[in-house]
Amino acid sequence: MVPISQPPKPAPVKDPARYLSVQGAGMVFDTRNGAFCALRDIDLDVARGEFVSLIGHSGCGKSTLLNLVAGLARPTSGALLCAEREIAGPGPDRAVVFQNHSLLPWMTCFDNVHLAVERVFGGSEPKARLKARTHDALALVGLAHAEHKRPGEISGGMKQRVGIARALAMQPNMLLLDEPFGALDALTRATLQDELMRIVAATGSTVLMVTHDVDEAVLLSDRIVMMTNGPAATIGEILPVPLPRPRDRLALSHDPVFIDCRSAVLEFLYQKQKKTAA
Amino acid sequence: MAREDSMSAVLNPAIGKTPMRAIDGAAPVTPRTGTAPAAAPPAASAAAPAPRPAAVPASVLAERRARAARVVAPLAGFAVFVLVWQMIAHGNSAIPGPAKVWDAALAIFGDPFYRKGPNDQGIGWNVLASLGRVGIGFGLAAAIGIPLGFMIGRFRFLDHMSGPIISLLRPVSPLAWLPIGLLVFKAANPAAIWTIFICSVWPMIINTAAGVRQIPQDYMNVAKVLNLSEWKVFTKILFPAVLPFVLTGVRLSIGVAWLVIVAAEMLTGGVGIGFWVWDEWNNLNVAHIIIAIFTIGIVGLALEVGMVALARRFEYA
Numbered sequence: 215m216v217p218i219s220q221p222p223k224p225a226p227v228k229d230p231a232r233y234l235s236v237q238g239a240g241m242v243f244d245t246r247n248g249a250f251c252a253l254r255d256i257d258l259d260v261a262r263g264e265f266v267s268l269i270g271h272s273g274c275g276k277s278t279l280l281n282l283v284a285g286l287a288r289p290t291s292g293a294l295l296c297a298e299r300e301i302a303g304p305g306p307d308r309a310v311v312f313q314n315h316s317l318l319p320w321m322t323c324f325d326n327v328h329l330a331v332e333r334v335f336g337g338s339e340p341k342a343r344l345k346a347r348t349h350d351a352l353a354l355v356g357l358a359h360a361e362h363k364r365p366g367e368i369s370g371g372m373k374q375r376v377g378i379a380r381a382l383a384m385q386p387n388m389l390l391l392d393e394p395f396g397a398l399d400a401l402t403r404a405t406l407q408d409e410l411m412r413i414v415a416a417t418g419s420t421v422l423m424v425t426h427d428v429d430e431a432v433l434l435s436d437r438i439v440m441m442t443n444g445p446a447a448t449i450g451e452i453l454p455v456p457l458p459r460p461r462d463r464l465a466l467s468h469d470p471v472f473i474d475c476r477s478a479v480l481e482f483l484y485q486k487q488k489k490t491a492a
Numbered sequence: 493m494a495r496e497d498s499m500s501a502v503l504n505p506a507i508g509k510t511p512m513r514a515i516d517g518a519a520p521v522t523p524r525t526g527t528a529p530a531a532a533p534p535a536a537s538a539a540a541p542a543p544r545p546a547a548v549p550a551s552v553l554a555e556r557r558a559r560a561a562r563v564v565a566p567l568a569g570f571a572v573f574v575l576v577w578q579m580i581a582h583g584n585s586a587i588p589g590p591a592k593v594w595d596a597a598l599a600i601f602g603d604p605f606y607r608k609g610p611n612d613q614g615i616g617w618n619v620l621a622s623l624g625r626v627g628i629g630f631g632l633a634a635a636i637g638i639p640l641g642f643m644i645g646r647f648r649f650l651d652h653m654s655g656p657i658i659s660l661l662r663p664v665s666p667l668a669w670l671p672i673g674l675l676v677f678k679a680a681n682p683a684a685i686w687t688i689f690i691c692s693v694w695p696m697i698i699n700t701a702a703g704v705r706q707i708p709q710d711y712m713n714v715a716k717v718l719n720l721s722e723w724k725v726f727t728k729i730l731f732p733a734v735l736p737f738v739l740t741g742v743r744l745s746i747g748v749a750w751l752v753i754v755a756a757e758m759l760t761g762g763v764g765i766g767f768w769v770w771d772e773w774n775n776l777n778v779a780h781i782i783i784a785i786f787t788i789g790i791v792g793l794a795l796e797v798g799m800v801a802l803a804r805r806f807e808y809a
Contacts, residue, residue, distance in 0.1 A: 284717060285716075286713060286716060286717070303716075304713075304716040304717045304719065305717075305719055306717070306718055306719055308717075309717065310713070310717045312710060312713065312714075314710060316710040316711065316713065316714050318711060318714065318728065318729065318732070320732040320733075321728075321732075329718065329720075329724075329728060330718055333718045333719065333720060333724075384718075
């Protein structure tokens with residue numbers, strides 16, 4: 215067995231409270247109709263092992279911010295640091311779970327995960343161990359039985375789990391989730407949220423998640439970053455969620471802290487940042 | 493499949509539509525007209541007062557009817573075709589009727605591989621000679637067109653550079669290229685192959701490039717996040733993602749190549765089905781010309797069906 219639950223491996227960071235540091239980041243896109251300012255003045259620190267959610271109305275630039283952290287886009291102003299190094303591009307230390315799973319349809323689930331494992335560990339580990347890692351990652355999300363199926367042969371929830379397995383198998387320093395459960399039905403979503411909580415607790419991962427689901431944000435996060443409406447969106451409020459872990463969704467539904475947090479987010483979204491043009 | 497067909501139709505309207513309609517269109521369209529008489533009796537009995545025969549569910553009946561229609565309709569089509577042919581032959585003595593052509597075909601296909609000199613060989617040799625030329629010309633076109641398509645799709649500068657030239661040269665009739673081939677190669681056979689090459693290279697370039705351009709950004713994001721090497725990106729993502737488009741291009745190209753070869757051989761001579769048609773015209777043997785037309789059609793159909801089957805193997809959904 216490969217110990218998948220081992221904590222992230224990088225050299226000790228001087229300031230673990232600022233593991234990810236976004237400093238005055240802004241993003242202006244050049245469009246046909248001129249410059250479009252998507253984000254401005256984003257300042258955010260994420261501590262090692264923290265679970266932070268980005269929430270806001272659609273078009274508020276939360277996915278853009280995630281892409282900046284992923285390195286898929288570069289900010290037009292400001293800087294992003296991860297483990298005290300500037301984020302210069304995408305890399306396997308910041309694994310992304312995409313909204314639409316983004317599995318390669320011509321490969322089996324095993325091969326999809328193996329591609330990532332091979333990239334990260336291929337230089338240093340024998341083949342058998344790479345296979346074991348792949349297998350373990352799929353087992354962790356409960357898909358050992360479906361390894362040899364192609365994405366087209368499994369359900370949406372299973373595909374999303376393979377996407378999560380692919381990200382986890384890379385043992386990233388940060389896990390970036392872009393509305394990972396947005397396309398799933400409510401029951402599947404709840405199951406996967408519980409699994410994600412279990413996995414994150416076991417791996418101690420640092421997570422940044424984009425969501426538009428208030429319950430999801432409160433249930434999973436240590437802090438919720440609420441974004442103002444775009445264009446030129448920025449961080450409106452940051453809400454800490456002081457709920458102890460492990461969290462149980464059934465017990466929480468009557469917990470006053472949970473209810474308060476939920477109300478605070480709803481208030482922000484539907485009063486302070488009410489969408490004028492729906 | 494549907495996506496590729498519409499794709500190909502857009503890219504190459506003249507070539508894409510005709511062969512596909514002929515194959516795919518026949519099945520779904522004809523049953524409706526063909527079923528009407530056959531469907532009436534079972535429907536009537538099911539609705540009749542006696543309830544017991546209705547034990548067979550309606551869906552099963554409908555399926556049986558559809559299956560029967562699928563067999564009956566094409567047969568009916570052929571019957572009408574032969575009948576019209578017979579009528580034309582009856583009114584015009586120069587055109588042999590179906591029976592006469594059938595007899596001639598039996599004689600020809602009874603001994604397809606005889607050789608009685610360079611200009612008198614069995615139909616099997618003629619078809620094989622044509623297929624050989626198509627194979628070489630088409631193979632060269634694939635070897636050059638597919639990599640070129642990848643590059644044009646990947647690099648915008650190349651795309652803008654080659655776009656006008658491709659648009660200009662693509663609609664040129666195959667026969668316009670033949671004299672250039674004759675001039676350069678000073679021989680009939682390479683000139684014919686050259687003509688095949690130049691006509692079948694365009695659909696492969698255009699479809700491959702379109703495929704590369706349409707690779708979903710998601711796949712490329714995966715490649716970026718994983719920091720895959722260029723080689724891995726090509727083998728694991730680019731190539732598999734583009735393969736269905738490449739195969740569409742290949743299918744169109746093979747169709748074009750087979751269309752072109754007959755015309756090219758008529759002009760260059762030698763052994764080959766196109767030359768055979770011309771030879772038999774000079775002999776005024778119209779029955780053989782009709783046989784050649786059917787043979788060309790059947791071989792073209794076989795190539796098309798083979799390519800569609802191959803393309804289906806590489807569909808992921």
